[in-house]
Amino acid sequence: MTDTTERTDTSARSAELAALFPALHAPQYWSWGRFDAQFSTEPPPDALVTNIHLVGFADGQVVLCRDDRDHWFLPGGTREQDEGIVACLARELREEAGARLLGEPHWLGAHRCRTEDPVPYRPWQPHPEKAWLWGWGEVALDSAPTNPADGEQVVEVRPVSPAEAQRLLLAGHDAWWGELVALAVELRRRAGLG
Template sequence: MTAPDWQARLVAPRFVPYAGADIAYARGAPPEHLISRLHLIGVTPDGSVLVCRSIEGWRFLPGGTREPGESVRELAGRELLEEAGAVFRTEPVVFAAHAATSRLPQPYRPHQPHPYAYWAYAVGQVVVSGPPTNPPDGEQIVAVSELDPAAAVTELESHDVLHADVLRDAIGRGLVR
């Protein structure tokens, strides 16, 4: 796919049925108090990107939903450990987000902003410290791959084109090398 094709797809407004939300991508960090979800581009010391595989075979960037009272930094650290068995070596930097406008009458969880929220993306240097912790209420991760950025894009495309395009954007902006 050529750059203009994936860029057009990434920024095209769309409806996400499972979340009941209309989303639109934008570069830059949104207001922290409106971030309800966060996904992470974890870059290892050798420049590899972490890609998770769930028991269902889904491939995605580690991340998830914000808990009550949790800072974005705490959310990033918790999700990275739960889904990738990794910890940050540098502070994660939020670089983009999908503005999400819910069509549902109430938020996914009572503490989350509603009807407007952001699904944010951050990048940071990480090191894998062990297996994913796989809490009972989370996705069950069966593998974490450390892939060069181009291979990570290809792997993500097998299930999550949106995450593949966000990674392409980060690579193109020099956030991942």
């Protein structure tokens, strides 16, 4: 396959997924971090990735975490200085969900973000642009969350149906969260696992 054919196939797939999941692909403003954000299924450069999150599947169920504020979320978090992407994901899964990856993660895409803040969240992070990387993967829930003092304090980890995951995430988030889960379910199905 030529480079031109691969680029055309990638562009066609990206356009198809954007049409299927319009809320996820719509421009957004994340007021909590003063970010303009735009999702794309195109992977960002490694150097821009500051946060990694996973739609984890345990026996076909989506793994959600609930913190001490009664807030449901997908496990993941902020990359440490000089930390690799998969290493960050593995650490965050253990800290927040007591989970481990079973195989390699599959990348859904990323929100490319640009902040209005004058300095980066952490000194080693790229600024003013950065990326939040989203993935899906098979996980095993085989321990309790480690709940480090500087992270969210998880009080419950629950594998739920994809529909229930969408419902719980939509209770505290924008509409695109439901589409993020739906995208993971669709790509998992296309990979022959759903």
